[in-house]
Amino acid sequence: MATVKGPYRSADEEITHLVETHQLALLRLCFAYLHDQALAEDAVQETFLKAYKKLDQFQGNANIKTWLSSIAINCCRDMHRGSWFRHIDRSISVDQLPARAEEAIPEYDAVTIEVMRLPIRLREVILLYYFQDMDTTEIAETLRISQQAVSNRLQRARTKLRKALSEAERGEQNG
Amino acid sequence: MDEKRKMQAILNHSLSGLKENPFLSQRIIAQAKGEEPVKKRTISFIGIIAVLLVLAAVAYAATEIYRQINWKGEPVETITEFLPLSEDTSSDSDANISRNEINDIIHLYIDNIPDEDYAEIWYKSQTFTTGNIHQKQKNFTSYEDFLQYMSSVDYLTVPSWLPENMISFSGKVLMESQILKETDANPENFVYYTNEDGSISVFNPDALWGYPDALWGYYKQVEEWENDQIKFCRYILDDTEAIITGYQLTIGFPDHSEIQIICELSTSLGTSFKLESDETATPVTVRDMTDGLLITSPGQEKKDKLFLRRELNTPVSFVSLMKGEQTSSEEQITIMAYDQEPENLIKIFSGE
Numbered sequence: 047m048a049t050v051k052g053p054y055r056s057a058d059e060e061i062t063h064l065v066e067t068h069q070l071a072l073l074r075l076c077f078a079y080l081h082d083q084a085l086a087e088d089a090v091q092e093t094f095l096k097a098y099k100k101l102d103q104f105q106g107n108a109n110i111k112t113w114l115s116s117i118a119i120n121c122c123r124d125m126h127r128g129s130w131f132r133h134i135d136r137s138i139s140v141d142q143l144p145a146r147a148e149e150a151i152p153e154y155d156a157v158t159i160e161v162m163r164l165p166i167r168l169r170e171v172i173l174l175y176y177f178q179d180m181d182t183t184e185i186a187e188t189l190r191i192s193q194q195a196v197s198n199r200l201q202r203a204r205t206k207l208r209k210a211l212s213e214a215e216r217g218e219q220n221g
Numbered sequence: 222m223d224e225k226r227k228m229q230a231i232l233n234h235s236l237s238g239l240k241e242n243p244f245l246s247q248r249i250i251a252q253a254k255g256e257e258p259v260k261k262r263t264i265s266f267i268g269i270i271a272v273l274l275v276l277a278a279v280a281y282a283a284t285e286i287y288r289q290i291n292w293k294g295e296p297v298e299t300i301t302e303f304l305p306l307s308e309d310t311s312s313d314s315d316a317n318i319s320r321n322e323i324n325d326i327i328h329l330y331i332d333n334i335p336d337e338d339y340a341e342i343w344y345k346s347q348t349f350t351t352g353n354i355h356q357k358q359k360n361f362t363s364y365e366d367f368l369q370y371m372s373s374v375d376y377l378t379v380p381s382w383l384p385e386n387m388i389s390f391s392g393k394v395l396m397e398s399q400i401l402k403e404t405d406a407n408p409e410n411f412v413y414y415t416n417e418d419g420s421i422s423v424f425n426p427d428a429l430w431g432y433p434d435a436l437w438g439y440y441k442q443v444e445e446w447e448n449d450q451i452k453f454c455r456y457i458l459d460d461t462e463a464i465i466t467g468y469q470l471t472i473g474f475p476d477h478s479e480i481q482i483i484c485e486l487s488t489s490l491g492t493s494f495k496l497e498s499d500e501t502a503t504p505v506t507v508r509d510m511t512d513g514l515l516i517t518s519p520g521q522e523k524k525d526k527l528f529l530r531r532e533l534n535t536p537v538s539f540v541s542l543m544k545g546e547q548t549s550s551e552e553q554i555t556i557m558a559y560d561q562e563p564e565n566l567i568k569i570f571s572g573e
Contacts, residue, residue, distance in 0.1 A: 058250050065246040074236040083239065094249045144238025151234060158235035176228035211228075 061098045068111060069094075071178070072118045078162050078173055079122040081138045089125060093118040115178040116188040119170055138162045153213050160210040168203040171196055289493040292512040292530070294502035297493050323351055330453065331355045336393075339440055340455040357458045361392040367470070370394060374465050376537050377484055377552055378509065381572030384480070384565055389473035395485075397547075398440060398540040399464035464539045466549075480558040482569070486537055486549035487530070494528065507571045510554075517563055527566040529554040 072093060076086035096117050140155045161172055174180045174188060175196075182200070186193045242248075289297040323344045334340045334355040343352035361367040364383060371379050371394065383390075440456035447453065467485030474480075496502050496516060500523070505513040510529045517525045536550040556566050 061249055062246040065249065069241045069245060070239070073239050073241070074232065077236060077239055078232065086239075087242065091245065091248065094245065095252055098249055098253045143235055144240075146238040148234070148237060154231045155235045157228075157231045161232065176225055177232050179225065179229070 057101050065094055068114050075173055076122055089121040092121045112184050157210045160207050164203055168199050171199040172203045288496045290496045290502050292514055294504050327353045338455055339458050343452045357396040358393045364390045367392045376533055380569045382568050387472045388475055392470040394465055394468045396463040397466045398458055398462055400462045466539055478559050483555045487551045487553040505567055521560045524557040524559055527556040
């Protein structure tokens with residue numbers, strides 16, 4: 047049975063801990079990437095399954111969140127490439143965001159929708175940088191592109207998001 | 222609050238409606254140990270239809286259990302799939318029109334697209350979304366003409382033998398763009414992006430129907446319209462800009478039976494196949510092919526299927542309007558027929 051380099055945890059205990067700690071963040075990442083809750087849940091399940099099978103390959107000195115995010119983004123990419131996407135509508139609007147218990151902040155939702163509407167190459171960089179808190183080196187490794195390409199994409203994405211972000215800031219100041 | 226924290230707070234707030242699955246870790250462990258094969262909802266188009274039908278409140282009761290097998294015919298996992306009790310009758314309550322009627326209308330549009338054009342059409346309502354594409358293609362009614370046309374394409378394999386008693390032949394060769402280039406559709410709205418290799422990708426962020434980020438390659442948009450529920454786009458892909466990425470052949474016989482052959486450059490490797498309880502899978506060796514798997518059933522109600530794959534010596538790159546830049550290192554061929562001798566299916570590409 048695979049074991050992870052860590053203090054006295056079996057693989058079952060380790061994966062349970064990882065699911066408890068990272069499931070929600072990965073679910074949000076995958077939803078923002080795929081625009082579909084059921085697909086996002088599948089991607090998260092696939093991510094943890096792959097992680098479980100590769101626990102013994104995980105380098106203890108690496109960031110576990112980065113590692114899981116890399117697996118998740120690749121699962122999303124696989125799904126995005128699949129024939130499924132030929133048959134569904136990928137547009138996204140505020141009313142397609144999952145229903146919340148707390149009150150919606152329209153300016154926040156506008157920014158989120160703008161992120162989700164970014165072209166896929168810009169979207170994945172933004173999600174990894176801001177949402178998964180990766181740096182450009184980690185993103186470059188995850189997406190197998192150069193660090194310069196990551197910086198270029200981040201710059202382009204920020205340009206596209208600037209208007210929505212400004213409005214969110216104005217809304218905060220007024221509210 | 223710094224920029225990163227602010228953006229995290231925004232995304233977390235907007236997506237706070239997503240909930241954790243408290244049983245996920247148990248499912249992962251059970252699945253990893255082979256105790257609980259978990260059905261993936263995204264496995265096939267049949268699955269998509271099933272989900273849509275559930276949403277449309279069509280009654281389900283029957284289930285179908287089948288095995289997933291690999292190229293060697295070895296079982297990978299067992300799948301339970303829900304089957305609808307009735308035909309697809311979901312309809313759009315607003316428009317009072319069924320999915321089948323919508324698909325008929327879409328087919329009508331697609332059938333009237335000139336061969337050389339690329340087109341996509343979408344229908345979207347509160348109840349369901351459906352769509353279809355027409356790839357640039359060249360059609361043939363003669364096997365000899367088809368062979369002549371394909372003689373310069375060294376990365377795709379063509380049949381080396383066809384049954385002597387065939388009475389009809391129809392084929393279409395499908396194409397995508399081989400050049401990454403600006404497109405002239407709504408250029409003022411586009412985002413121009415330089416790839417690592419210096420080439421340019423063009424995105425249309427305002428195209429919220431269909432494929433918002435997929436305007437790569439040289440597809441010149443010549444027609445676009447939409448009403449409340451239908452969106453239509455047509456593009457021209459010049460012959461000089463096109464690359465052949467596959468073909469489909471249909472061969473007819475006097476008893477009205479057919480053999481279908483589908484060949485395509487594959488970018489996502491197919492690693493498993495559906496095997497129903499009454500079907501038999503046999504690995505086969507076919508000349509030049511890396512793998513071969515023959516799936517047969519005893520009766521005449523199901524098609525026999527021969528799957529072939531071949532690794533390419535040199536990967537082939539192309540630009541798909543639907544999926545962006547693609548690099549394929551594999552050719553996949555599927556041959557399907559009712560009531561044909563399995564030896565004949567194998568002989569089509571082995572020639573022996």
